[in-house]
Amino acid sequence: MPTERTSSGDPAHTLQLLWRGSSPDRRRGPRRGLSIDAVVEAANAIADAEGLDAVTMRRVAKELGVVPMTLYTYVPGKAELLDLMLDTAYARMPRTDTTGQPWRQRVTAVAEENKALFERHPWAAAVSTVRPPLGPGQMSKYEHELSALDGLGLSDVEMDDCLTHLLTFVQACARAVADARAAQHDSALNDQQWWELNAPLLARVLDENAYPTAVRVGAAAGAAHNSAYDPAHAYSFGLQRVLDAFAALIDRSRDAKTSTSQHRHDDIAP
Amino acid sequence: MPTERTSSGDPAHTLQLLWRGSSPDRRRGPRRGLSIDAVVEAANAIADAEGLDAVTMRRVAKELGVVPMTLYTYVPGKAELLDLMLDTAYARMPRTDTTGQPWRQRVTAVAEENKALFERHPWAAAVSTVRPPLGPGQMSKYEHELSALDGLGLSDVEMDDCLTHLLTFVQACARAVADARAAQHDSALNDQQWWELNAPLLARVLDENAYPTAVRVGAAAGAAHNSAYDPAHAYSFGLQRVLDAFAALIDRSRDAKTSTSQHRHDDIAP
């Protein structure tokens, strides 16, 4: 499954599509048979049901009872369609109201919301967001998620840094889940079966004296998770680590504000 | 660029290839003109120079002066070739000896080694490792990296959890770098140019009252990084967070050992 990228075309046009700007040109010729929303809707439905690989221009067109090339009168290309799909998914995320709750619960809620996004739309995990879709969905998501980190004594840049760190983590977990599902799909083995098949074969070829720690720890971890990698555990373990890290940063920000020393602690090893 | 997956074929055969097991069968017919090592070497060279997309069976074959189908007498398929490529890259990673140094430096060294791996072989970031290549390279890498987390009072499972958390983080950063490079390549704009082009257009369509925090924080972060996302900063910031998190976990493990209360702290919010 590809790490899909988004719009490489004209930014102004892409933004106009994302914000559903109307082209003020006089309309000539036949009335449009479809709408951008219908195209995005169809693409999202296919992606949800069968994954991003199934979203081909041909397939989306077929779903809409139209020939592939017709889509190009609604969308400049597949990259822009991906932008629109992702922003739509962002727009529809339920946003829990956690005002008044302690920050750990608020941040946990943000993580859970994103985890839920990737469970409902596994394809979204595969899309790179180094150049996020600058649409209303992304904006309202960003606004909502920042509010969980507001009022903790962090600077604006630190708030963004922390959110990025958290979201990167959740997305990485989601990608692992998606990869595991894909691997299962085309090897006809789930992770546990794959591990049960490989572990004894590996043991036979492995020199236990050459890798003592690896053998011991690998066996313990394999036994704990019934596999080489357990995405669900990685998520719950990792989320606690991220929360611990934020706690340390927040404490440090508070200290820096109440004390006279204003130096940053980030770049020095204590 | 695809999130490539690895071997879906016969595990025993794959392991035999990874550990360079010799097939004891009597040799009949013409002598082999190539070797597995040569094939993997050629594939790695192409991937290093031009990215994983350039690694096609046709291209590897051409590099070896051979017709594409010939490769299939050395390797069952492309997935297995990827396994071999990755394990080879793992095997060649320089492993810094940090015995005796404080754990933060040891863990930082592990992170840096992996960061260096992904800088030297950017394609490696795109390969999923939920089913890692169970070869000598992976094993010796695992052994080496675990040693940085040994003797800190963590359980075997926690050591594996922490290492997974760290490596997931570094790989996520590397994927972001790779995605940024790919986006730059086929949009002819680097991240800064893309941001400078989009920011004013976005400002025109954006209602500042609807997204007050997003606009403020986004502007601060954008100004700090000259872009929507700065991979280098995300790495250095995130690594400090991961170290802080490990510190908290280690402290807690020490406390749990010295106190009589043996309950786990992980699953409860303090």
Place this chain on the structure above:
DNA sequence: TCTGTACGCTGTACATTGTACGGCGTACAG
């Protein structure tokens, strides 16, 4: 009402991918 034209829609076409299949010739086992 008539006509020119902008525009929605479509059919064909191309280069590229991994790899299944069958044929050809070689070099060793007996």
Place this chain on the structure above:
DNA sequence: CTGTACGCCGTACAATGTACAGCGTACAGA
């Protein structure tokens, strides 16, 4: 010396995004 296992190769197929050119429609201006 001969049969056969095996290395190597040429062709073929289905699937992808999308460029290009043609066709017909419905509105603007007369």
